[in-house]
Amino acid sequence: MPPSTGAVRVRRAPDHATDAIRRLLSTERGGGNRVRILRALGERPRNANRLAVALDLDYKTVRHHLGVLEKVKAITRSGDRYGAVYVPTARARRCWDVVDDAVGE
Numbered sequence: 649m650p651p652s653t654g655a656v657r658v659r660r661a662p663d664h665a666t667d668a669i670r671r672l673l674s675t676e677r678g679g680g681n682r683v684r685i686l687r688a689l690g691e692r693p694r695n696a697n698r699l700a701v702a703l704d705l706d707y708k709t710v711r712h713h714l715g716v717l718e719k720v721k722a723i724t725r726s727g728d729r730y731g732a733v734y735v736p737t738a739r740a741r742r743c744w745d746v747v748d749d750a751v752g753e
Contacts, residue, residue: 668720669720669721670743672716672717673743673747678713681703681713682716682717682722684705685699685703685710685714686722686723686740686747688703689734689735690744690747693733693734694733695727695730695731695732695733695734696710696732696734699714714734717740718734721739722736722737723735723736723740724737
């Protein structure tokens with residue numbers, strides 16, 4: 649056994665929420681649209697209607713994906729329900745490599 653250097657090893661606790669975001673973006677059904685939505689929100693905060701127009705998606709589809717992303721804390725909103733503006737959270741930005749990889753495909 650090597651002699652102790654006195655250094656303390658710190659292990660980072662797993663971030664289950666970040667893992668959930670990664671799974672949503674990379675493997676689950678609808679991941680492609682969620683990546684597109686996150687990418688658009690990363691460029692500029694928008695409401696659901698503007699996202700639907702910008703991404704050429706149905707408004708209800710966008711609302712569904714926003715709800716899923718909000719549930720795993722990938723996005724946050726400000727304002728009332730209809731006019732709410734969405735932005736990616738810091739937790740989602742830690743998964744941005746998945747977003748970039750998916751956009752590159």
